[in-house]
Structure formats: structure tokens, C-alpha cells
Amino acid sequence: MRVLSPRRRLALLAATLAVLFVVFAVRGPLSPAEVRGWLAPLGASAPVAFVAVSVGLNVLLVPGALLAATSGLLFGPLLGTALSLVAATLSALVAVTIARATGRAGVEQLAGRRITAAGNWLKRHGFGAVVTARLAPGVPDAPVSYAAGLAGVRRRHVAAGTLVGGAPRAFAYAALGGSLTNLSSPLAVVGLVVLVATGLLGAEAVRRAVTRSRSARAAFTELRGERDA
Numbered sequence: 001m002r003v004l005s006p007r008r009r010l011a012l013l014a015a016t017l018a019v020l021f022v023v024f025a026v027r028g029p030l031s032p033a034e035v036r037g038w039l040a041p042l043g044a045s046a047p048v049a050f051v052a053v054s055v056g057l058n059v060l061l062v063p064g065a066l067l068a069a070t071s072g073l074l075f076g077p078l079l080g081t082a083l084s085l086v087a088a089t090l091s092a093l094v095a096v097t098i099a100r101a102t103g104r105a106g107v108e109q110l111a112g113r114r115i116t117a118a119g120n121w122l123k124r125h126g127f128g129a130v131v132t133a134r135l136a137p138g139v140p141d142a143p144v145s146y147a148a149g150l151a152g153v154r155r156r157h158v159a160a161g162t163l164v165g166g167a168p169r170a171f172a173y174a175a176l177g178g179s180l181t182n183l184s185s186p187l188a189v190v191g192l193v194v195l196v197a198t199g200l201l202g203a204e205a206v207r208r209a210v211t212r213s214r215s216a217r218a219a220f221t222e223l224r225g226e227r228d229a
Contacts, residue, residue: 129153
């Protein structure tokens with residue numbers, strides 16, 4: 001069997017992600033009713049099934065906000081938050097593994113100065129960089145994970161950074177999803193306040209990182225070029 005070169009593996013990964021993004025953009029987001037219909041027959045095993053489905057969808061660039069809101073709608077804000085965090089962390093680890101296996105060697109050969117700077121910033125700051133990226137408004141989840149894998153960020157830093165940085169948004173979206181029929185409820189208001197506060201905190205964290213580091217400026221320029229979360 002012919003083994004693909006690192007450059008061709010990287011090109012295949014990029015092409016696959018681009019196709020998947022177009023497919024989901026054309027199809028439109030999954031509705032909560034669709035997901036509920038899939039999970040209803042599973043009974044007590046539904047949370048496990050939801051995590052598995054969420055991992056697959058997030059890796060395929062389905063927005064994490066949609067998945068977290070759906071989790072809150074299906075399971076309530078507390079269990080929904082826990083499930084979405086577990087799914088987000090597992091998704092990040094899967095994306096890192098895919099990126100390392102298929103594209104890292106190619107990136108090392110082909111990376112331009114901006115991408116190299118972004119990778120260096122992620123790798124140099126590890127846990128803190130992942131937390132900042134998860135908090136930052138407008139920065140999508142899956143591309144951050146793929147970039148971390150391509151840059152060689154340690155898996156434990158990706159996992160811990162996703163848990164810490166993703167927790168506030170996971171709760172906010174789960175609370176809003178759980179309050180979909182009554183968005184004026186106290187729970188929905190709390191979720192909205194947490195979401196706004198997280199956005200402000202993330203924006204400040206990005207500002208400080210960008211002020212201190214040229215590689216951080218390159219990193220967020222690259223990451224904000226994607227729109228999946």
C-alpha cells in the first residue's frame with residue numbers, strides 16, 4: 001500500500017474539513033427536535049449516546065454552542081452542562097489526535113511565518129493559550145483543537161484548557177437551551193449574563209495576549225478566520 005506523504009496527508013485533511021464545512025453550511029444546523037428524536041428511544045443510555053454524537057459532530061465542525069444548547073434542552077442546565085463539557089473535551093482530544101496523525105508533518109514542512117507563529121504561541125503557552133482561545137468570543141472550538149494538534153500542544157493541556165475555558169460558555173448555552181420555551185426566566189437571564197461576562201473576560205484575555213506577543217496576534221488572526229463556534 002502506498003503511503004501518503006506528509007504534504008498530501010495535510011492537503012487531504014484540509015480538503016476533508018473544507019468539504020464538511022460546506023456540507024453543514026448548506027444543510028443548515030441540526031434542530032433540537034431532530035436530536036431528541038434520535039435519543040428518545042435510548043432511555044437511560046441517552047446521555048452517553050448524546051456525548052458520542054456530540055463528539056462526532058464537533059469534530060466535523062458543527063458549532064459547539066449549538067451542541068451545548070441542545071444538551072441543555074434535552075437534559076436540563078446542570079446535566080446538560082456536564083455532558084457538553086465532557087463532549088467538548090473528548091472532541092478536542094480527538095481533533096488533536098487526527099491533526100497529529102494526518103497533518104503535523106506536512107505543516108512542519110509547509111507552514112508559513114504566520115501559521116508558524118500561531119503554532120509557536122499555542123505550544124509555548126499550552127494550557128493558558130487554550131483557556132484564552134476557549135474564552136475568546138468569535139473563536140471556534142474545532143479549529144483551535146486542530147491547530148493545537150498541528151502545533152504539538154500536549155494533550156493534557158488541551159483537555160484541561162478546554163475544561164476550564166469552556167465551562168462558563170457550556171453552562172451559559174445549556175441554560176439558554178434549557179430555557180428555550182421561556183427566555184425571560186431567571187435561568188435564561190443568568191445564562192445570558194454568564195455568556196456576556198465570559199465574552200468580556202475572553203476579549204480582555206485576548207487583548208493582553210496580543211499586546212504581549214506577536215505570535216498571539218498571528219494566532220488569533222488565523223483562528224478568527226474560521227467560524228464554527
